[in-house]
Amino acid sequence: MYKDIILLTTSKKSGNYCIAGVEKERGNWIRIISEDDRIQHAIRSEDMIYENGNKPQIMDIVRIKCKGIKPNYYQPENYILDNSVSWQKIGRTNIQELLNIHCAENKQFVFFNSDKxxxxxxxxxxxxxxxxxxxxxxxxxxxxxxxxxxxxxxxxxxxxxxxxxxxxxxxxxxxxxxxxxxxxxxxxxxxxxxxxxxxxxxxxxxxxxxx
Structure with a gap:
């Protein structure tokens, strides 16, 4: 399966990357994970590049091939990366377009309580x-x-x-x-x-x- 996401995070994790964004059409959250538990299922740098060798940037609209969804009990948004296929940049977006697809959330807490x-x-x-x-x-x-x-x-x-x-x-x-x-x-x-x-x-x- 392919997922077209607005890329919102390329943050550090276990010397590699945590990749997440929202699906372009539906606005739901997607976190891209690897199958490598030695790096806590982070994404390696070499597995998150475009065909031309460039790195994806925040607010890129990216097409990513996934093997399937793999939620765990605390992260329901996880999809397993198929690293046999390069990522494809299909566009760019901006903050206003993002908020039209997925508005800032207004829950009582960030996550379930007022602590981190x-x-x-x-x-x-x-x-x-x-x-x-x-x-x-x-x-x-x-x-x-x-x-x-x-x-x-x-x-x-x-x-x-x-x-x-x-x-x-x-x-x-x-x-x-x-x-x-x-x-x-x-x-x-x-x-x-x-x-x-x-x-x-x-x-x-x-x-x-x-x-």
Missing amino acids: YIDSEFIKTLNDEEKYSLTLISPEDVCIHVKRWPERQQITMSFIYNGYRYNFMPITDTEFENIYLKYQDGNYNYQDNCLLVISLGDIYEKDYEAL
Whole structure:
């Protein structure tokens, strides 16, 4: 099967990539995964290229061959990549066209509660139709935090969504992160209006973390 998606994430995961977007015609979420559990089913760089060798960009409309849908109990949007076929760029879109297909979501919480961690046992109690692991939100009062630790530099984000404050959410968008890696330690208010794609990541201890 082929899926035509508006590409919304090419974020880092296990040294590779987490790929997700919304289907061009229906607007439903699709996450593209590999069959390689050694890299937590991430997509390798060499498996996400066009026939001409170029890399896909955010807001590209991309045709991707999939082997089929493979949801798990916390990520119902997963489709397995068929890496025998190159990706095909069939167009570009913009924010307004995206919002006409899939508007910013207005749930009570980002994911089920006002924390960035979701208990795995709680997710197991949900009905299938209640589960989701990708969301597009329009946050308020966004702040970027830059912090250097002895072993690494960390870039995180805090924001308000539907009246709840979410603090120190990890940023996995490498292009955005690279901008702030040049900054000194501190807290930086983000003044522009923005949309965030947030994903429910893989399990850490007994919780899933929003990324």
